[in-house]
Amino acid sequence: MIINNNIFKLALLLLSLCTSFFAQSANKLEGVRVWAAPESTRIVFDLSKSPNYSHFTLTNPYRLVVDLKSSSNKVDLGKIANNSKLVKRIRKSSPPEKGTLRIVIDLTKPLKANLFALPPTAPYGNRLVVDLDGGSTKVKSKPSKPATALRDVIVAIDAGHGGDDPGSIGPSGMYEKKVVLQIAKKVAAKINATPGMKAVMTRTGDYFVNLNRRSEIARTSKADLLISIHADAFTSPQPRGASVWVLSMRRANSEIGRWLEQKEKHSELLGGAGEIIQNTDNEQYLAMTLLDMSMDRSMAISHNIAGDVLSNLGKVTKLHKHKPESASFAVLKSPDIPSILVETGFISNHKEERLLSQREHQNNLAKAVHKGVVKYFEANPPVNSLLASKSNTKHKVRSGESLSVIAHRYQISISSLKKANKLKSDSLRIGQTLVIPRA
The missing domain is CATH 3.40.630.40 (Zn-dependent exopeptidases)
Known part of the structure; x- marks a missing residue:
């Protein structure tokens, strides 16, 4: 009876040590940050250790479920600052097994989710990043302007x-x-x-x-x-x-x-x-x-x-x-x-x-x-731009430049270049300023 009692005490001690070891080695969720962009949202889970995780999505309503293995929570998820138009809220849910922390992200619509872990980099520690992409919103196009309209x-x-x-x-x-x-x-x-x-x-x-x-x-x-x-x-x-x-x-x-x-x-x-x-x-x-x-x-x-x-x-x-x-x-x-x-x-x-x-x-x-x-x-104003219409470009002749070289650079004809500058010959002098007509 004494032997059995000692064995029982020893088993309790080992169980206590194992529980204590698990508690110390378990990962801890220490913070949650939401970064909202117009068409996407990034959620960052700050953790005490590198995460062991899995995830899946649900519909009716739309949700992203993240399971953090061997993890516990130190965050009041109800007080997270959230200005995202894609995320309704972030909450805990019943775990599939003991020791797993299940986080549910309630979504406003179906989204593409990309999850990845990041190692400590100042000023942050271990992180699990969740990128939610809502895609670009298609806007009804206005009637197109005439092709001759000058653009910015x-x-x-x-x-x-x-x-x-x-x-x-x-x-x-x-x-x-x-x-x-x-x-x-x-x-x-x-x-x-x-x-x-x-x-x-x-x-x-x-x-x-x-x-x-x-x-x-x-x-x-x-x-x-x-x-x-x-x-x-x-x-x-x-x-x-x-x-x-x-x-x-x-x-x-x-x-x-x-x-x-x-x-x-x-x-x-x-x-x-x-x-x-x-x-x-x-x-x-x-x-x-x-x-x-x-x-x-x-x-x-x-x-x-x-x-x-x-x-x-x-x-x-x-x-x-x-x-x-x-x-x-x-x-x-x-x-x-x-x-x-x-x-x-x-x-x-x-x-x-x-x-x-x-x-x-x-x-x-x-x-x-x-x-x-x-x-x-x-x-160098783009063709059909308002800048191109405002004034003619000016060019100062440099050593080695000819009419053909300058015309090729601005994609215009030699005849239009001579006409714009009232040139009677093809000769140029260094330092001479030429008006470059619009192409």
Whole structure:
């Protein structure tokens, strides 16, 4: 009897130790954050450890169910800040088994859900991210304007990072995502205040936009240029200064290959030509040639605009790089839209972090970016644009340039160039200013 009693006590002790060990090793839900965008919502579950999870969807009503294995809850789910138009509420539900934490996300409509875990990255710990995509809302199209109507030059302004992605963090705790949104809004306001130009922002608030989606927003808006605004950072506080980046040739070549594989995108990227080449035996070769030409044109325009923007930035802030740099940034990858990335300064530098937070400095940076963009498009206005109709472009003759070279550059005939400038011969002098008639 004594032996059996001791065995019973030992079993209780082991059970107690196992329960205690499980309690200590179990994952804990420590926070829930909701980041709402116009067409999507990101929900982030902050956890004490890397999650072991599964999920499924239900209808009538629409729900996403997330099961967190070996997990417990420390959050009052009824008090979560939720401004999403896609998520009604987030709540607990009866678990399928002991030790599992079941979370139910009540949805307003059927949504695409993408779940993935993220390791600790300052200022966050372990996370389970739930991306809910509502898709773009189709708006009834208005009657199209006559083909002769003059259009605005469209500039897509992309504020980097956002939502659960803070970007770089300065010494005093300033988030890159916040300061670049402030600067981006100022650039957009100046673009919109310029007759013949219009700005489209990829994000207008504190939410994350997928990198591919940023290019799609620009393309859907028929943008003539995409500008991505960022703030640089380094492991030491010494580096400082602004820089402007364009797509590297290596990334450009790999992107052309990727687009070639997506035949359904060819008509989107190449317009009517895409639909024509899909019906030919040499579709891939023709697409490759046209995509290559499109990328070459976009990169040439990007380099020119980057140079103009950088030149103006140098008048209002220190430069880290005095020439446009090339890199494989994903947001620059679109083959059909000229794109530049502006690093407004080093947020990791104490002085520049303080400068970047100041409204006057932000305004000066926005003015510099705006001035560089306007300079390019006034000199090279797109066909059928309001800017093209406002005045003729002027060109100062440089060494080695001839009438044929200049006419080819602006895609006009030599005769129209001579007529606009009342030239009786083909001879030009260096420094001579020519009026470039509209194509």
